[in-house]
Amino acid sequence: MEPKMRQDPSLKSRAFRPRERKQAATMNVTRNVEGLLALSQQEQLVDMSNSYPLSASEDEEDSDGERKCQKLLEAISALGGKNRWKLAERSEASLKVSEFSVSSEGSGENLVLSDLLGAAKKLPLLTVVKKQLNRVRSKKTVETPLNKEEAERTLREVAFSRASHTLSKWDPVVVKNRQAEQLVFSMEQEPSAVAPLEHMFSGWKARTPLEQDVLNLLHKNRQPVTDPLLTPVEKASLKAMSLEEAKIHRAELQRARALQSYYEARARREKKIKSKKYHKIVKKGKAKKAQKECEHLLKANPNVALEEVGKIEKARMMERMSLKHQDGGKWAKSKAKMAKFDPEARQARQEQLAKNRVLTQKLQVPPESEEEQECLAEVATLFASEGMSDLSDNAPNPWMSRGDKVQTEPEQLPELGAHEFSKSEGDGRPVVVEDILWKYCEPREFPRKRSELNHNAKPVDRQTDKDSNSLKVLSESMALSQKLSHQPRKHEMSSVGIVKEKREKQQMIDLQNLLSIKTPAVKSLAVPTIEELEGEVERDHRQLIKEAFAGDDVIRDFLKDKREAVEANEPNLDLTLPGWGEWVGAGLKSSTKKRRPLLKTPEGSQRKDKNLPNVIVSEKRNILMAGHQVQVLPLPFTHYQQFERTIQNPVGATWNTQRAFQKLTIPKVSTKPGHIIKPIKAENVGYRSSSRSDLSMLQSNPKGLSRRDYKQMRTCAAD
């Protein structure tokens, strides 16, 4: 309080009006509430100024007389002349001080704000200030700051918790790296930036005598030293023709030369060729040409053309008969194997397949003109007039005769037939009909596949044909075949019944007879002979073994061994040592009392091989083996079974494929020689690293603590 009191007189001397003061005070208060001390000081000043007029009246009563007295004394002394203005002098410490300095009257008691306020109560203008003061009074005072040691300690703690928080973000990365199967350290390779030559030369100067000599030489010959790097002559030559033009020109020339040489080479080559294949190709080309010519002829001169066509047709038939083009031959198979690797083989195969396709194709479109229909009718009548057997004999296609054979076994086939018909249903019935028609037109040309597919239907058709002799019959057969496709079995049965009952039955019987004859023959002959043979062989074998091991009885040896092993393990031994504890000599017997006890096997222990007659299980601990056995379970394993299982799985290349072997023997850490491995970076792992450098953070924030940290510190200190 005292220092503030000391200011009062000066305030007095300044003529502050109370209201102005008050306004100033309120402004101050509103401006900085938190400047607590300053504020309270101001308020006290206000108090003083306000209370001054009141308190002055009381003061003056006793101090007036004194002052007058002093003035008088001064005046008297001034009369003397020398010391007109003698300053007041304080010679001893006193409680009383003059009006210009501080009066410490009543120093024992402090001046309290409330005392001063009590006086101000009467003034209505001060209510605002009073409110503020009350608010201030309700606040606590600031605590004393911590001592330096304590403050530093809390600072450290806060900083440490902060640092460990930032470090904890690395936990997942570290765990991942530790558990990784393989760590590869050949990741980013920075591309080596090549600085341009000019940059390198910019700061360079010739220093050594040698360098200077070289430079002089270059200057003499007008070689550019730094930037252009080309002599004027070189520049001129570059200007003569632009690069693009030159390139185009050169390309043209090249092309012309290449073409020329190509044609020349081709001509030369064709002259020389002896290869069969080549000639084949040439032949083919010629054939194509011929075909075209033929077409021309057909338009111009049909008769000649027909002859030509006949020739071609004949050639085709020959080819078709030869079966050369089939895919199943040895040659074809070998080519199929080689086709993957040998383009020639591939081509040959393709050619063959193409040929096959051509040959097995249906030849012409179905007959539409009247002429052709007539032809068809003729054929039909021909077939009708001749017998079934004749037909089969006459037919040049061997497959055609198969139909009869098939028909002879109707019991076996119907299911098959049904199956196949159901297959062919997808294509639609018209196909079947077509086939039937075509068969009579050109039995030879009938595609084999189809014939196989429909070979059940064919004979039936043929039989029905027998009665008929016109296209009408054919139409009937069409209807029949339709029925057949619906219920093949029934149809067949009926057809058989109607047309050729007798023959059919006879054949069936024959077939049965055949079967009945065959089966006993097999049984009676083959089986017993084989058994007899086997028995003989086995006996011989045994005999041989017996003779070979005539001398040794393995089983007895084994039993003996086992007995020995068992006995060796059972220490039922008499441990008497003659001469120990008694007399020895001829005719003396050791007493039974003094005889040492026998060593007996503990009853609980049983041999593992007790119930296994054919096995000896040795229960001795093999010391030599023990050295190779694992004493302690290695670290990543928690149970010995896990470890055993991993050990059981071989990792070597003998037991694993190359890929698996490589995978199993992958090294834990792979590094590249010559590659600098840098410390792990936050950016590389996907974290954000702070944009500000550590140094700048240090310089900008020497204390390095944010408000949040201060808060944390305070809580720490409170704890």
Place this chain on the structure above:
Amino acid sequence: MKVKMLSRNPDDYVRETKLDLQRVPRNYDPALHPFEVPREYVRALNATKLERVFAKPFLASLDGHRDGVNCLAKHPKSLSTVLSGACDGEVKIWNLTTRKCTRTIQAHEGFVRGICTRFCGTSFFTVGDDKTVKQWKMDGPGYGEEEEPLHTILGKTVYTGIDHHWKDAAFATCGQQVDIWDEQRTSPVCSMTWGFDSISSVKFNPIETFLLGSCASDRNIVLYDMRQATPLKKVILDMRTNTICWNPMEAFIFTAANEDYNLYTFDMRALDTPVMVHLDHVSAVLDVDYSPTGKEFVSASFDKSVRIFPVDKSQSREVYHTKRMQHVICVKWTSDSKYIMCGSDEMNIRLWKANASEKLGRDKEEDECLQPLQMNSRCMLHLVHLFAYILYILFISREMNRRKHSKPGSVPIVSERKKHVLAVVK
């Protein structure tokens, strides 16, 4: 006459491309390859033995210093460049491919206490007994120029160590306190102390670059935060720690080389127990450096040997020593993780392979194939450092004996990890 010929399907023996391996038909039927476990075991055993037989780790020795080599530094950008500082104040720059010294600088009077390179590789810093910090250009002076440092800072006290920040233009020195310097200024940006010590080494964390670790002669290791300019925590061990090294792959792990023959790997966040105590040295450990893969570290010891420890093992994987190598003062693992360099008292820098039996060059693949087999066999204790194991057993039995013959409870069982940490100061 019909000739029967063998014809094989080319699918079985023809390669699709030239780059494919030649196909060798093999039958992997397990019935044809019996006894897989014993055979593999024998193979593994042989591989391990052969590994020992072919272990020729020593590559070269770089001689030229006229006093003991006190400190080593790697070049951050060039694998073939190494810097070394000697006890007579000489700094040499070596080319490892030619194994020759390319440059010699008389840098200080008295010891060169510390040397470090700038992260960009253009310059390096040295501190010496003459109370100076000097910055040098990595390239030699031009023709006719004097060999002079770029900057020289004269300090008030002796600096005993220096390390450069991994990203910023700042470096840290240690002596009576840890100072952090801006490269552009001649006075430290901030100084950090915690009590009065002589600090022997200071190292920046390579990952979280604002962290530093230092070790002082009153047996403590102190961690600092550079951003907040404050120490973080202090751990006091049994004996003095000579130097520490941070793991370059795991931000919070560091290893301390201690005078009590051991190395301690700490997790920075839990200093009260080390993660692992590495035991094999038989004298004070003077220096330690991590492999850049972060899986192993190498330590140099007063017992004239260099040892390689896996981070998670307490026993060393390898020990390198030669007849002529004296107390090894400094050691570094090259940044391609293939080589190790060590500088020793008898003025030589030695270059070793990090994997003793590794073939450097062509036959590498074969070598890699053997590795897991060896790993399998390593599980067998009789192959793993039998001698160390026996010592360990003896040690344990000694303690057991003492416990057995003293008052029950008076010799408590304390785990190895807890034994050596005296206190952690917040």
